[in-house]
Amino acid sequence: MPSSVPAYGAEAAARLASMADATASDAALRRFLHGLPGVDAVGLQARAATLGTRSIKTTAKAYAIDLAISMIDLTTLEGADTPGKVRALCAKGVHPDPTDRSVPEVAAICVYPDMVATAKDALLQGGGAEVRVASVATAFPAGRAALPVKLADTRDAVAAGADEIDMVIDRGAFLSGRYLEVFDEIRAVKEACAREGGPAAHLKVIFETGELQTYDNVRRASWLAMLAGADFIKTSTGKVAVNATPPVTLLMLEAVRDFRAATGVQVGVKPAGGIRTTKDAIKYLVMVNETLGEDWLTADWFRFGASSLLNDLLMQRQKLDTGRYSGPDYVTVD
Template structure:
């Protein structure tokens, strides 16, 4: 386990690009075969009846409902917010979503819609920093995040500069995360939480995912997130397991807890339960809440509602039981 233990050593690790590089490249190498085997093994666990009902509701409460398209309209965002506030209009016991995630220019619309729906506890998240590619100058990225925070975003999902990371310019990535974190600290009220997106498919190796996890956490990330959902490789059980191990070890080393968000490719209740098992077996009950674990998977909500209704009534609903996004 890495040995960052005090504020002083944290400062030492991030004192220079060379120190940060030494630290990140000194992290234990990832046993890819062992990691994938453990993820596959945990994926075979099954849960029944009462435990399954609990898992379905927990997964519902962890979803960040997302619309991130060029064709997004205020009407589409309002519709998504209505769904987050009342996932199943026929069943008031269905948990609300954790958040609605939109582009910065739609934050105000989302905030107004959730307030009107009587669901102010549903967070408004916003992607920023030239999402999804992250290819923009730092002032542009900071302006992007600043606009979202000013409009009332509770959470900022930023993408790292993968080009800088892959070329070994770790301090540039570290400083960019720190700069966005400063933007998240509002002059009034609670700061916006910062989720840092790696785009694991582009990082290519498990060692890079581990390094990115520690880099983001050292820079002050509140959450680490697998992917944008805009590439061919998104969340997988193995890369999520690796990130869960990283947040576990980071808390043991620094007494600071960081959340994890797998995003992209999680579409069924069965998938969601597998991820919840990963959380329970790797980091434990402390992370089994929307405060510390999220799903970036809008299409997942519909299957969870279908499975929830099947568990309650013994039969599947018709195809018009849930809305199609």
């Protein structure tokens, strides 16, 4: 799983350089972003709905369940988080079902910066060295802080051992049309992800799509973040009323597809918030496969930001194995 800024090949670097004019000034970036094709909202929603009707069974479903488990960023982002809760979550991430060691590990444990060291130690002690630690930063979830504060937040998390940083954009600046300000902030956070003597932390950029108002804005935010160097683009914090939705996620999948076609650079996608059932997770995997193909069907390039999804995946997995549905007492309460 990547843990550093991608080393772009010569062709990709040349393509990116050719787009540098688009970010040379606020006016240039505005022209570029507003020059992107407008989103056909009806078509987008219809396409997402159609993909959501696909059904997979038996061995394909079993494969999809394990794939979804391996893509989860198992998350606790509460003011009442304690070291004990984080350690328990790490243990669950390493062995989601203690009675069945064939269940894959999750992709990452996602916590606040002050819990990064606890999570790193718990994973190391628990045999989960391959499970990443993701930390939210930049004054998550509102992002309402001065840039030096956001950068300090990021550096603290990286210094504590975070493998990945989930930052939130300044939605107020974006919605006011201050695109270059948002671009520069992402670039600055990207630089703050550097780690002396080791690989840089991976950067996920959260849009809070429920606050961006239009599909066109989601497309613009996607391109802006990718131009600024995002390793992943992420829908939501999970802290507002409207989080990940299939149409918004489909739009972001199309954006990373088009960005790779234009630049040669691959960027990951992470829907977060509101994805709670196996049925929902499989719909998203179908969407990824149909839109992007197998290149993105790994935890390197697609994640689920979730806390309760894992439990339903485990119950459905056991039902496939035994023919019986265990119910909620079969899994731990997060």
